[in-house]
Amino acid sequence: MTTPWGELALARFPEDPRERLRAWDASDEYLLKHLADQGTPLSGTVVVVGDRWGALVTALAAHRPVQITDSFLAQEATRANLGRNGVATGTVRLLTTQDPPPDRVDVLLVRVPKSLALLEDQLLRLAPAVHEGTVVVGTGMVKEIHTSTLRLFERILGPTRTSLAEKKARLIFCTPEPSREREPSVHPWPYTYTLPGGIGSVSGRTVVNHAGVFCADRLDIGTRFFLQHLPDTKGTRRVVDLGCGNGVVGTAVALANPEAEVLFVDESFQAVASAEATYKANGVPGHAEFRVGDGLAGVPAGSVDLALTNPPFHSHQTTTDATAWRMFSGARRALGPGGELWVIGNRHLGYHVKLRRLFGNSRLVASDAKFVVLKAVKE
Structure with a gap:
């Protein structure tokens, strides 16, 4: 430059x-x-x-x-x-x-x-x-x-x-005017709301969102669909909410399976703060870790049993699959033998092609007019 x-x-x-x-x-x-x-x-x-x-x-x-x-x-x-x-x-x-x-x-x-x-x-x-x-x-x-x-x-x-x-x-x-009289304003963030019913273990639970986190004031339709089709995690030891946002998905896992160790990870400091606040607001039993980082970089290879993600397909104003590809690659490295990566995405993104290239397999778990839930297994 x-x-x-x-x-x-x-x-x-x-x-x-x-x-x-x-x-x-x-x-x-x-x-x-x-x-x-x-x-x-x-x-x-x-x-x-x-x-x-x-x-x-x-x-x-x-x-x-x-x-x-x-x-x-x-x-x-x-x-x-x-x-x-x-x-x-x-x-x-x-x-x-x-x-x-x-x-x-x-x-x-x-x-x-x-x-x-x-x-x-x-x-x-x-x-x-x-x-x-x-x-x-x-x-x-x-x-x-x-x-x-x-x-x-x-x-x-x-x-x-x-x-x-x-x-x-x-x-x-x-031009700052610090002495100017203004109407009293309440800092609106973080914002808290209650989840709807019909979405499994987090139905009616509390969400805490710091400013800038995706869908700050409501549950987005993609996450809602994902929550309705999450895998049964009983017996699963270590689960990752990859690109956790406000932590709703990881919190759902922790509520359904208190024995699971859940890792919440995102590259956004606001998102990880939101995930931790959401988790704590619901008094979830069990063990959780909250990490800001580049996907699963730094997570020991073979240490994860299940990874759940709704990867972004924008980098600022640019449409790109680079972030999703990096998240999928990181998940494959972090998963142990038989470990699973579950992905939700818009149908048109073609994530099944990337998963087959990386894992050698990809199975459709659920779909509607807009979204697909896919599963890939590390063999």
């Missing part, structure tokens, strides 16, 4: 030589160009929210920025990109969306996330640290910035306007 301060070598994480997607986009370039052209003083505490692969903090490393991200993969990419460009990791302070934010923010740079809820959550958390002299600039592609996005900045921080579009990217300029 070409920046006003020189060239940077950047890659996504995990690095794949076949990957054609870049670790930055036009919105990152637009923001950096603006900061340089305007001579924006990058002094004091510089906070970068939502930096997708570490491009922004790597470019601004000389100013010792703080990165706040919900993504484990983004955090690992940042570490790798800093090293790739000869920057010591300690130069950038790496925080998650679950960590306490800095007490004072002098420059706030926001890469607008896909989730409006996550943006609201982060702006509300950071607002007490923002002062009248704080420079606030947001960035995103035109299709990612909506009227509702601008209203959030306006409501939480202060008057907001946008730039002209450049290479289909746009900037957001906000």
Whole structure:
């Protein structure tokens, strides 16, 4: 990536030589160009929210920025990109969306996330640290910035306007007014709701969702279908809710089989926090582990009896099967002989083809007009 301060070598994480997607986009370039052209003083505490692969903090490393991200993969990419460009990791302070934010923010740079809820959550958390002299600039592609996005900045921080579009990217300029009288607002996250009936062991149970987690205010139809067709886990020792989201599937297993050890894993810090909160809210007996990571990387080979997953098929705004393929491959390595991977997905995604290539088998367990539940066995 070409920046006003020189060239940077950047890659996504995990690095794949076949990957054609870049670790930055036009919105990152637009923001950096603006900061340089305007001579924006990058002094004091510089906070970068939502930096997708570490491009922004790597470019601004000389100013010792703080990165706040919900993504484990983004955090690992940042570490790798800093090293790739000869920057010591300690130069950038790496925080998650679950960590306490800095007490004072002098420059706030926001890469607008896909989730409006996550943006609201982060702006509300950071607002007490923002002062009248704080420079606030947001960035995103035109299709990612909506009227509702601008209203959030306006409501939480202060008057907001946008730039002209450049290479289909746009900037957001906000002038903080901490002393302005506002209507009292209650932080809406995490959000709690009750599950419907007819979905097995979790019928009528409580779900806790932190901001940005998929289907924050209701049970999505895919998970509902999956819950209606989960395998009988009696006698199963170790189960993984892979890409756990709010943990409903893993909690269902734990309720149905208190003897099972359930591992909840997701690359989202918000998701794993939600899964743990959901599990604890229902007083589930048994043993559970909650892990933020890249799928089943780091899980001992052959240590898992059953893996359950509803893999995502988007990476930010891009449709891709790379994440699903990595999850399936990781599950095959982690499963012991006879271990099973159960997958739910949209019919058109063709997951049965990938499972046959990896496992040598794939069986249709259930289907409706939109979804299929598939099973693959490690032989």
